[in-house]
Every structure is written in C-alpha cells, then in structure tokens.
Amino acid sequence: MIFRFKRAKPRIMVVGLDGVPYTLVKRFCEDGTWKFMDTLRKSGALKQMEVTLPEISAVSWPSFMTGKNPGEHGIYGFTEFKENSYDIHYTNFKDLKIPTFWDKLGEKGKQCIVLNQPGTYPARQIPGILVSGFVAVEMAKAVAPLRYLAALRKMNYQIDIDMHLCRKDFDLLFRELDKTLGLRKQALEFFWDEFDWDFLEVVKTGTDRLQHYLFNAIEDTSHPRFPAALSYYKKIEEFIQHCWQLFYKGQSGDHEGEGFFLLSDHGFCLTKKEVYLNAWLKQNNYLEFEVDNPEEISQLKKTSRAFALDPSRIYLNRKSRFPQGFLNDAQATELRAELKEKLLGLEFEGGKVLEAVHFPEEIYTGPETKNAPDLVLLSKHGFDLKGSVAKKEVFGNSDLTGMHTFDDAFFWAKECSIDKIKITNLADIFYKQLG
Numbered sequence: 001m002i003f004r005f006k007r008a009k010p011r012i013m014v015v016g017l018d019g020v021p022y023t024l025v026k027r028f029c030e031d032g033t034w035k036f037m038d039t040l041r042k043s044g045a046l047k048q049m050e051v052t053l054p055e056i057s058a059v060s061w062p063s064f065m066t067g068k069n070p071g072e073h074g075i076y077g078f079t080e081f082k083e084n085s086y087d088i089h090y091t092n093f094k095d096l097k098i099p100t101f102w103d104k105l106g107e108k109g110k111q112c113i114v115l116n117q118p119g120t121y122p123a124r125q126i127p128g129i130l131v132s133g134f135v136a137v138e139m140a141k142a143v144a145p146l147r148y149l150a151a152l153r154k155m156n157y158q159i160d161i162d163m164h165l166c167r168k169d170f171d172l173l174f175r176e177l178d179k180t181l182g183l184r185k186q187a188l189e190f191f192w193d194e195f196d197w198d199f200l201e202v203v204k205t206g207t208d209r210l211q212h213y214l215f216n217a218i219e220d221t222s223h224p225r226f227p228a229a230l231s232y233y234k235k236i237e238e239f240i241q242h243c244w245q246l247f248y249k250g251q252s253g254d255h256e257g258e259g260f261f262l263l264s265d266h267g268f269c270l271t272k273k274e275v276y277l278n279a280w281l282k283q284n285n286y287l288e289f290e291v292d293n294p295e296e297i298s299q300l301k302k303t304s305r306a307f308a309l310d311p312s313r314i315y316l317n318r319k320s321r322f323p324q325g326f327l328n329d330a331q332a333t334e335l336r337a338e339l340k341e342k343l344l345g346l347e348f349e350g351g352k353v354l355e356a357v358h359f360p361e362e363i364y365t366g367p368e369t370k371n372a373p374d375l376v377l378l379s380k381h382g383f384d385l386k387g388s389v390a391k392k393e394v395f396g397n398s399d400l401t402g403m404h405t406f407d408d409a410f411f412w413a414k415e416c417s418i419d420k421i422k423i424t425n426l427a428d429i430f431y432k433q434l435g
Contacts, residue, residue: 067427071364215402267408272382
C-alpha cells in the first residue's frame, strides 16, 4: 500500500461509519444514492475489509486503534469474566493492554483529535483531544482534557441515541439519528481549529443502530420505512462530503484524496435466525443450571462443562480458570475438539449454520491469548450467535433485523494496492504516514 503526501505537513482525517458494509456502499454508489461517494470510488480505492473476531465494535475498534489482534490488546467482547469468577463485567478503555497509535504519534510530537471513538470510555489523556463514543455512561468521564466538557454541554452534545427507547419507536429513532448526526458535525467544527492537529478522526455510530433495527427497510424498497432509511444515508453522505470539504479547503485539486480515509469496523447483513448457544449447550448436556429460569452464567451447576458469552464465544469450565471448574486441561482439550465437530454440523432447515469454529491459537497471537475464549465461532451470513442464558430453544428471532459480518467492512483511500485489507493494518499505515 502506498500513500503519497505533497503537503509540507502531512495530515490525516479518518471518517468512521460504524457497521456500514462494503456491499451497501457499493450498492449506493451504483444505484445513484451516493453520488459524491461514487466519485470517490471511481477516483480512489474502495476495498472490502476483514475485521478481527468476534466481529463486534467492542473488538474491532480496539484492533483499529492499536493495530493488534485481541491476543495482544486483550478485549474479546463487550463483556468478559472477572478473574477466577463466573461474574462478568463490561469492558472499557482501561482494559486495553497496549498503547494506541495516537499514543505512539504523541511520542513523535504529533497531535490528535478523536471524536466519538467507541471503546474509549472512560476517556484518558491522549496527545490532543478525546471525546469517547459508546459505551459512555457519563459525559464528565467521556472528555479529555476535561476543560472541553463545558463547550460540549453547551451544544447539548449527545454520544449516542437512546437505544432502549428507539428500538420501540422508529419515529423517535429517526429523530435521534438526525439529532446526533447534527451534533457530531457541530462538535467537529468546534474542534477543527482548536490547534494545528496532525490526525483527526470522527466516528458516526447511528448507521449501526439503524441497521440493527431496520436493516430490512434498507434491503427492501417496498418497506414502509425505506424512504426514511434512504434519506438518512443521504445525510450520512452529506456528512462525508462536509468532512472532505473541511479537509481540503484552500488546497489545490492536485492534493484531493491524499490523507483522507473512510472505513467501517465490521459489515452487516439481514438476520435470518438468532442462534442461542447456551440453549444448544443445554440441549446437548454440556450445560446445566441450578435454577429453572437462569439470569446469569454464575447460576450454573458445577458439573457443567461449557457455556457461552455474546456474541460467539464458548468457554470450557476449566479447573485452572473458574472457581468451580470441572475439567482438567486434558479433558478440556478433548472436549473442545468434540464441540468443534458437533457445532460445525449444526444445521437449520437443511443448511449449515457455521462457517468456522476456531481455537484461539489459530486466530490470535500475543500474551492475552491466555484469556481468550476456548472456541470462537463464525456464523454464515444470516445466523446471529447469541449468549443468552434464558432462551429455551436454539433458534429464534427478536426485534433486531440486522447482524454483524466479519468479511464485509469497507475501507476507502486515495490509493491502496492490497486487494483485501485487514482492520489491523490501519494503525501502522497512519503511524508511518505521520510518524
């Protein structure tokens, strides 16, 4: 991959669109929905991108910001088991085990502005300004340096939509999507000239929200919400164009495209069925609970051999890892091979559910691999793997119509010679260009 900068001071701007798939970008370019983006596609390199597993924001964004896989950065999901416990905690920025590329840029005297980056709560000092993205609980802990909190509060800045309310009220959903998009633009303009930055990144997460709740409306032109969904994506393109115009204001056309990047953190597709892994483990006698209607993994019987966490992680009840562990290492090694074989045979209506079942050493490298799940599952498109302990049946559906994919994220750059780029490539690219 080669990027050329002609300006005396190289700068980079990254616009992240959470969850937007390559296939959707390509479709919008080809059908005329995204005219500006189609111009970029024809004048640059639009690439399909693979992400790290599991294919969720909690894992993908740390992989982006460090350039490393979970075996090095240490985050495998939104939730993780507490050490030597069946209790879980929500992962956050403090759980990241290695520096970000922003930190490394700071060692070279570079300054960064990072707005709405998922996985960075609670905010900590970076070389510049950080405003956390989801999951952020308190605004006061989502801003560093803290002196910018007052300005964000004055503009009524909002990190995310209210997902609980919006998934029940689609009129509210579209109002909130528009509101947060406007606020993201307002914050971007506020920070733009705050200092002479070298790297600026802004992430929009509303795309992911819309796709979870209404991906069927995006795919089906006859859906009653299709016009509203299409209208929102046109506003997303207007935001991309606004970022472009800010970045190249006052520069000659010869430089356009250099230093500007677009990307997503995973792909998306329609959900055919949700697959409840703990229900499958129960039906196959690998998991039992002390109560009839369990609410958490900690209610399992000590003779249980395996259990799952969202979105696609299976853990073995090892004596070396859990307080009531049932399996020694030799038994665990034998069991994971058995589970892999059986899971690869799982079918729905005559078709295979899983694309692959991975052992951690096959997909991760680094010291944190010791904390990885024992098996990481990759489903075929349409089968959304879940870790609910309450479900009785293996297959079902909820009100979510879209799910994440591993192989359909997108990346755009002025030049890119790699056919299929990986999300872990990006930090090194940015660091080399600016460092």
